[in-house]
Amino acid sequence: MKLQVAQREIIKLRIGLSGASGFGKTYSALLLAYGITNDWTKIAIIDTENNSANLYANLGDFNVLQLNEPYSPERYIQAIRACENAKMEVIIIDSITHEWQGKGGCLEIHEKLGGRFQDWAKITPRHTAFIDAILQSKCHVITTVRRKIDYSMESDMNGKTKVVKHGTKEITREGFEYELTVNLELINDKHLAKASKDRTGLFMNKPEFVINSTTGKKLVEWGQGIYSIDKIKDEINECTTIEGLRHLYNKYHFIKSQIQPLIIEKKTELENIKTHLLNDSEVLNHQKNKKNGNHN
Numbered sequence: 001m002k003l004q005v006a007q008r009e010i011i012k013l014r015i016g017l018s019g020a021s022g023f024g025k026t027y028s029a030l031l032l033a034y035g036i037t038n039d040w041t042k043i044a045i046i047d048t049e050n051n052s053a054n055l056y057a058n059l060g061d062f063n064v065l066q067l068n069e070p071y072s073p074e075r076y077i078q079a080i081r082a083c084e085n086a087k088m089e090v091i092i093i094d095s096i097t098h099e100w101q102g103k104g105g106c107l108e109i110h111e112k113l114g115g116r117f118q119d120w121a122k123i124t125p126r127h128t129a130f131i132d133a134i135l136q137s138k139c140h141v142i143t144t145v146r147r148k149i150d151y152s153m154e155s156d157m158n159g160k161t162k163v164v165k166h167g168t169k170e171i172t173r174e175g176f177e178y179e180l181t182v183n184l185e186l187i188n189d190k191h192l193a194k195a196s197k198d199r200t201g202l203f204m205n206k207p208e209f210v211i212n213s214t215t216g217k218k219l220v221e222w223g224q225g226i227y228s229i230d231k232i233k234d235e236i237n238e239c240t241t242i243e244g245l246r247h248l249y250n251k252y253h254f255i256k257s258q259i260q261p262l263i264i265e266k267k268t269e270l271e272n273i274k275t276h277l278l279n280d281s282e283v284l285n286h287q288k289n290k291k292n293g294n295h296n
Contacts, residue, residue, distance in 0.1 A: 011223045013140040016177055016197075017211075018147050018170050019186030025144040026052050026094050028184075028191065028211040030059055033090040035216020036140050042089035046079045048098045063088065070104020073130035080133045080141075088139055095144040097171045099130055106173070127173060135179055140220070146171045147185075182219065184211065229258065236262045242270055 015032060017025050026049065033043045040060025047053040048067050063086070067079050076099050083091045099105050106127050113119040134141050148169050170177070177183040183197040193211050195203035200222045209215075232252055236259065239245050249256065249263050 011181070012137065013142075013182075013219055013223050014135060014180045015140075015142045015219065016145065016180045016183035017142065017186065017193075018145045018177075018183065018196075020147050022189055023186040024189075024191040024211075025146075025186060026092075027056055028186065028193070029092045029094060029142045029144055030056055030062065031213050032142055032211060032216040032219075033062070033092055033140075034060065035213035035218075036220045037089040038217075039089070042087075043092065044083040044086065044088040044090070045092040045094055046076070046083065047094055048102070049094055053092075053094065067098075069098075069102065071098035071102035072104050072109070073099055073106065073126045075104075076130050077133045080137060084137060084139055090140045090142065091137065092142045093134070093144070095146055096176075097146040099127070100172045131176070131179060140223075143180075145176070181223075186211075232259060233262060236266050239266060240270070242267060245270070 013036065017029055017032075019025050026045075030043070030045070030053075033045075034040060037043060040062045043060075043062040044065060045053045045062060046065045046067050048071060051064075051066065053062075053064050063083075065079050065082060067075065076093070076096075080091060080093070101107050106123050109126075110119055110123050113122065134143065148171060177197045180197060181199050182195060182203060184193045184203065185196045186193050187208065191210050192208040194208050195206070198204035200219065202218055202222060203209075232248070235248055236245070239248060245263050245267055249259065252259055
């Protein structure tokens with residue numbers, strides 16, 4: 001056992017977006033994802049919302065995996081694995097509500113088993129496996145979740161009364177947001193967001209804001225961490241093979257623009273060393289052959 005100074009490692013983000021229907025969850029998730037990876041082709045969206053992702057095809061060449069009923073935890077897990085196997089950097093699950101309340105989701109499974117309290121002993125491990133697939137994914141994951149809708153009467157600046165739609169409780173199993181890096185709630189149809197859970201300190205107790213790609217960039221920069229960048233530089237400097245450099249480049253591909261110059265510099269250094277060693281070897285062999293020839 002050894003005590004060490006706490007140091008934040010590079011982490012994969014787990015971001016939640018919640019809001020009532022029409023508040024812009026899908027669009028906001030796509031902008032967040034682009035801010036994280038800066039490459040539309042490395043974004044995959046698992047779409048359970050009747051092809052809603054295709055409405056934003058003009059944004060870029062992101063990938064869509066259409067997930068239809070039944071919305072069992074296992075089918076969600078299969079979809080996540082498919083995105084991982086396709087080497088995606090960001091997975092958007094739009095939305096996780098269906099896994100809980102959709103056709104073939106946990107609530108319907110529970111009802112078909114008889115709806116008894118003890119029946120949850122069979123369902124909870126399946127739901128937990130779904131949550132674990134999100135938390136343990138090697139990709140950044142953005143989840144969207146619907147909120148139950150409520151309405152109120154409010155007056156505008158001119159004194160006119162209008163009906164305003166609000167999102168209330170998230171439609172998924174209680175406690176999910178505590179697993180996330182940050183949970184952002186879209187509070188109205190103007191796409192304004194606020195943080196309901198925030199481990200980053202970037203958004204909590206801050207004014208409401210509109211999510212865009214800059215939001216994703218801030219999050220991924222937080223996830224990389226200052227100390228972690230220094231650690232990566234040390235790994236590159238200590239590397240002794242070209243294959244090792246290739247491994248580091250692939251491992252930290254999400255900050256490739258920062259490490260590429262270091263990788264190239266180290267690669268050149270290793271190639272020069274190899275050239276010198278080959279030249280020295282040839283000189284030694286020549287001298288050896290010459291010496292043997294003189295003896296003959």
